[in-house]
Amino acid sequence: MRIAFIGLGSMGAGMAANLIKGGHEVTVWNRTAAVAEPLVAQGATLAATAAGAAQGAEVVHNMLANDAAVREVILGSVLDALPAGAIHVNHATISVALAEELARTHDARGIGFVSAPVFGRPEVAAAGNLNIIASGKPAHVAAVQPLLELLAAKVWPMGDDPVRAAVVKIGGNFLIGAAIESMAEASALTRAHGVSAADFLEVMQGTLFSAPVYKIYGGMIAEDRYEPAGFKLSLGFKDVGLARAAAEARRVPMPVASVLHDALLESLGRGDGDIDWAGLARVAAARAHLKG
Amino acid sequence: MRIAFIGLGSMGAGMAANLIKGGHEVTVWNRTAAVAEPLVAQGATLAATAAGAAQGAEVVHNMLANDAAVREVILGSVLDALPAGAIHVNHATISVALAEELARTHDARGIGFVSAPVFGRPEVAAAGNLNIIASGKPAHVAAVQPLLELLAAKVWPMGDDPVRAAVVKIGGNFLIGAAIESMAEASALTRAHGVSAADFLEVMQGTLFSAPVYKIYGGMIAEDRYEPAGFKLSLGFKDVGLARAAAEARRVPMPVASVLHDALLESLGRGDGDIDWAGLARVAAARAHLKG
């Protein structure tokens, strides 16, 4: 297929590479073109503009940073360039409100829209082992299913409303943040009674909480080492904001999200925006007057 | 060894049975004697009083319900009946304050004290597959290690201070409660946007949260079915109270524990004390005005 891939950050680059490896004709675009070089070496075509990448594409994927970037690049230029009948696959974590708006806008233009946010870190994306949540009209999802399978260990179908995949992704990221804050508080408690975070979390990970989230983030808290960041605290703050906005829109009180928001705000105020969001544990420790 | 086992509830009965199967001479006691019958059939001796069970025992285990029961039975009679040199193994989830008091009291009497709280539900206890956190003086822990291994899939050594195992257990139960409340809020969010708790939680359990806590409690939330209770909400409330008391003693602010406390209080007010504590999800749903 003729594919455009927009947004080649640490996630997008690996995903685009997997589409190339899958035998597809891939045109790429990124705000800073330099990062596209390895992909060009693998056979991709580099477009000068996002619209240029989209022209003539059957499917355009995007892995942009946030609502603002999707709004600017997709609504601002890509959508106009796409031929009728093309399909847009959004992998970015975006707000429920934007997902609704994209669904309406695409529909009005005769462009297919598949909401396909992903779970996984850059190395998982590179290995083609993401978990992808996919929702959209059945024909559109079916058409891009082979592409999603090149990117994912598993594709989780989530029905025909693009909002559905978006809210599952948002809910999942909230759940990660809540697990971090909970580990942070529990570790502050055990530390105050003489048990290190490492000793406590080792038991948890070895028993009831033997899941990737607790291993990855718990491991960082155990070592009190949050760099290099797998997922920056400032991005976590943004994603908790997406959960809170989605909750506000439907009148869903989420007190743990409020606690998380306040703790992340305190973290950002410390200057911790660029460390991994497991670094939220520093706030719980500081509030308990424990040494770093 | 000559062992006394005090407290034969749904957890204790299975544990005592495993000690009998291990070839030990086990005397048992329970407030209501009838539950001891199957153990007597397996070879246990039934004592008329807790003190009677303790007389002549080398090791006395207890699996009593809470601080009040441990205080009454152990401090009130068992301790006086135990011969010097005997070892008391506490499996109950008790407060940090009581663990400290037991350590001091036993020490003054020349009785060994091993703090050995357990993670696992009744069927896990019956299968001898508990996770046991053990702390106490090395000689005491070593002496009862073979007994603990009859009860556990794994024994997690936690050092020489009995408080340490107690606080790990308390921290672990808080972490379970926090996971339940987080799933409850996240599910209310996705439901309000058209994704059922079952659809959402299936993705979570299948990806980043593939751990027993999320499977067991998430499974109940997905089905909105909280009976029969694996662990009663009223007991969860008690255990969150132990975390909050331990936090208060060392000046550790735990805002998620506060949220959990307020939600559990609202659950108890609904009359949900006897359902499983995953039933906390009903409060998040009610606050969001979602149908049950």
Place this chain on the structure above:
Amino acid sequence: MRIAFIGLGSMGAGMAANLIKGGHEVTVWNRTAAVAEPLVAQGATLAATAAGAAQGAEVVHNMLANDAAVREVILGSVLDALPAGAIHVNHATISVALAEELARTHDARGIGFVSAPVFGRPEVAAAGNLNIIASGKPAHVAAVQPLLELLAAKVWPMGDDPVRAAVVKIGGNFLIGAAIESMAEASALTRAHGVSAADFLEVMQGTLFSAPVYKIYGGMIAEDRYEPAGFKLSLGFKDVGLARAAAEARRVPMPVASVLHDALLESLGRGDGDIDWAGLARVAAARAHLKG
């Protein structure tokens, strides 16, 4: 002076009338013109558009509903119509971000900007007894001071940065909301122990809390009567949102604002958006399973 007054809701109408009574030449505009009739009868000129009202004005006041209205009407048309050297006085409760933007925009156009939000209900506005917080360049504030005094029992000077008056208003409204939520929780507590909200709040208002906020809102809670609304719950929700946005911008954790947000959200979900925001007390009572 030649004055334009934009926005003639329940607050603005009384304020405009006081400027007319003060002997000024007042042109008015409102989205729905009918409400201007009594003012025209008192001597005001009715303009067909906001821009029309602004043409030739020395000072333009606005009492619009929110950021969106100020943005549309003032930035969208009034600013272009105002002659250089004119002064714009904003009485609306707006975000800190918009106050900053208005200050910059006006400055670039050579228009004066005075931030002058008000405390007081419609009857207080009509009586010319508002409390007005005023900040802006000293020359601009001095120029409109006689006008503000026609509207206010007291003008509180707040320095030369327009943001300052805006944040004081926002902080004040948060403080009102926090007082309501606190009374709601305290009354739920006393009611659960047999003391009615009326009996409890009478003591509070008669002793340590003898202030208008506790009398007005406490009075409604005591009677459990929230209609007619003095200030709608949905507006309170908007204003708490302004506090939270201002807090987020400067990394200020405000856990009570988070509690307030979650409670207001639950109120809105009940369908209580149009009752007075003292009606928040219904949520505290419902959570405690007290009868309404």
Place this chain on the structure above:
Amino acid sequence: MRIAFIGLGSMGAGMAANLIKGGHEVTVWNRTAAVAEPLVAQGATLAATAAGAAQGAEVVHNMLANDAAVREVILGSVLDALPAGAIHVNHATISVALAEELARTHDARGIGFVSAPVFGRPEVAAAGNLNIIASGKPAHVAAVQPLLELLAAKVWPMGDDPVRAAVVKIGGNFLIGAAIESMAEASALTRAHGVSAADFLEVMQGTLFSAPVYKIYGGMIAEDRYEPAGFKLSLGFKDVGLARAAAEARRVPMPVASVLHDALLESLGRGDGDIDWAGLARVAAARAHLKG
């Protein structure tokens, strides 16, 4: 009347003096006898023990520090020493649970019990201008009414159940703490936007919040000066604990009380237990990374 007054701290001493001035025969007792000297100079008799003070008294007042002291002194000795038909008036802030227990115990002994907690600082007590909340059997309240009037600017009758006055006092102290925390958060917000706490709180106290609580505690926050303490933060923590215990007993979720608890815990961890509880404002400022 023959009166015993037990507990001569900064509040009790002034109260006892007013009973002496009222022409009553007052016998006093305090754990440390030295503080009684000025009262003896005014005509009081000093008893060697609390029981000694109570012997032959028609009415015994106590102004002890907390539940533990009331339990030890009143239940432990005074009650046995009182003649049948005597009346005990409790002025201390005690738990709802202890108020219930005292009511039962006194009733069984034929001793009257009046629950009469007070609002007011030491200088107010000395001036006989307290606000006293009084509940108990009508005959008992009527009998001590003249004594209460010697102590109070106003006596607020609260019905015949001693628990009622206790919960009003507890609810009132929670409301004070909530006002402090709310002012603390609001001031952090305005400070972060360039408005000092003093400038902000002056407006609040001058307008909607013109009540003693906002003047007294707001004044301290405005000056960031919390010594000498009018009411110690550690006592505030104790009283918020009474509110939370009363709430727990009746299943009343109080999220603002939870926020207050967590903030006070963080204050205590800073070592601020002995400053005035307005000093809670330091925590809000520290969380926002504002300079002290």
